[in-house]
Amino acid sequence: MENGNSHITGYFTFAVVLIILLILTTLTVTVAGFKLGAYSAGAALLIASIKVRTVITYFMHLKSESRFLKVIVIGVFTLYGLIIIVTFVDYLFR
Amino acid sequence: MSSQTTNNLRYEHDTGKLGMWLFLFTELYLFGGLFLVYAVFRAKYSAEFHSAAQELDTFIGTLNTVFLLVSSMTMAMSITAIRKNQTKLAAFLVFVTLLLAALFILNKYFEWSHKFHFKLYPGSEVLKNLGQGQLLFFGLYYMMTGLHAIHVLVGMVLLLINLVRIRSGKVNQQHYLLLENSGLYWHLVDSIWIFLFPLLYLVT
Numbered sequence: 001m002e003n004g005n006s007h008i009t010g011y012f013t014f015a016v017v018l019i020i021l022l023i024l025t026t027l028t029v030t031v032a033g034f035k036l037g038a039y040s041a042g043a044a045l046l047i048a049s050i051k052v053r054t055v056i057t058y059f060m061h062l063k064s065e066s067r068f069l070k071v072i073v074i075g076v077f078t079l080y081g082l083i084i085i086v087t088f089v090d091y092l093f094r
Numbered sequence: 095m096s097s098q099t100t101n102n103l104r105y106e107h108d109t110g111k112l113g114m115w116l117f118l119f120t121e122l123y124l125f126g127g128l129f130l131v132y133a134v135f136r137a138k139y140s141a142e143f144h145s146a147a148q149e150l151d152t153f154i155g156t157l158n159t160v161f162l163l164v165s166s167m168t169m170a171m172s173i174t175a176i177r178k179n180q181t182k183l184a185a186f187l188v189f190v191t192l193l194l195a196a197l198f199i200l201n202k203y204f205e206w207s208h209k210f211h212f213k214l215y216p217g218s219e220v221l222k223n224l225g226q227g228q229l230l231f232f233g234l235y236y237m238m239t240g241l242h243a244i245h246v247l248v249g250m251v252l253l254l255i256n257l258v259r260i261r262s263g264k265v266n267q268q269h270y271l272l273l274e275n276s277g278l279y280w281h282l283v284d285s286i287w288i289f290l291f292p293l294l295y296l297v298t
Contacts, residue, residue: 008177009170018167025159029152032296041136044292052285059170059281066108069115076119080126084133091134 007064017058024051107271114275118282121245125286128238132293135230142227147297149214150235154205155295158198159287165194166284169277176260179267185260188273191280192253195246202243235294242290245283252276 028047032040057063062073136143172187213220216236221229256273259265265273 008174011171011174014167014170014174017170018163021163022160025156025163028292028296029156032292041293041297044296045289048289048292051288055166055281055285055288059166059284060278061170069112072119073115076122080122083126084130087130087134088137091137 007061009058009061009064013058017054021051021054024054103268107274110271111274111278114278118278121282121286125238125241125289128234128241129289129293132234132238135227135234136293136297139225139227139230142225143231143297146224146228146231146235147294149209150295151205151208152295154201155291158201159291161194161198161201162284162287165191165198166281168194169280173270173274173277176265176267176270176273181260181263181266184273185257188253188257188260192250192257195250195253198246199243199250202239238290238294242283242286245286249276249280249283252279 024047028044031043031047034040036043056073062070168187168190172184172191175181175184175187209215214232215221216233221232224232253276256265256276259272
């Protein structure tokens with residue numbers, strides 16, 4: 001008998017996810033090589049966010065979790081984003 | 095197995111997993127606070143952070159990223175294996191994850207030893223004579239990678255417990271909550287590194 005959610009992710013899916021993550025890592029290192037100045041940190045953070053999103057969706061299989069869990073995960077990340085914004089607004093305009 | 099028992103198992107599994115997610119949120123804010131400190135000081139001392147980051151070895155950083163990404167895959171696969179009742183494969187995949195984690199720590203050991211050799215450690219004379227920005231960069235570097243390394247070590251202990259329990263049959267097709275929660279923890283450790291790597295190693 002099965003317990004937990006009924007969907008079992010196949011080995012192949014995980015292998016594809018790893019390849020995508022490795023490509024994104026190569027991209028991060030390559031982009032850091034370009035002299036983008038202020039944009040390089042933004043580019044690095046953007047790629048890192050895509051990578052973490054991929055890890056959460058597939059490796060942590062949030063994709064096949066309940067709607068409740070999806071909502072709280074999004075909520076927690078949104079709250080953290082707001083904290084960053086509020087901190088920087090305070091730092092830049094004080 | 096009666097449907098009542100199955101339902102109980104499922105309920106136990108789901109609530110246990112929810113508890114783990116709640117713990118991971120607290121971990122997110124633990125590291126999130128440090129990321130915030132890093133972001134503000136980086137904005138303030140961008141030139142100093144830029145020059146201090148050149149002391150870090152991008153190759154070691156990239157290698158460790160690859161170790162953690164591959165280990166995350168083997169970890170995720172081990173859960174698929176246990177759910178398909180491929181016990182030996184599950185144990186093997188957990189073992190590979192453990193091995194990659196050990197390689198990560200070994201790499202970290204060499205990296206830190208190299209820095210210590212050049213007297214770049216918190217409180218050293220060399221570091222005190224550097225500017226405020228460099229001092230902050232190295233302080234944050236040791237704090238963030240150190241805290242992360244402690245998490246890797248805790249993850250390794252969890253993996254070892256899983257390995258023993260898979261072999262003894264305590265973690266099996268019906269009861270794999272420990273493996274699943276350890277996996278979630280392991281992916282968190284990987285996710286944190288995904289952010290640490292570009293911020294610390296690639297800011298040059």
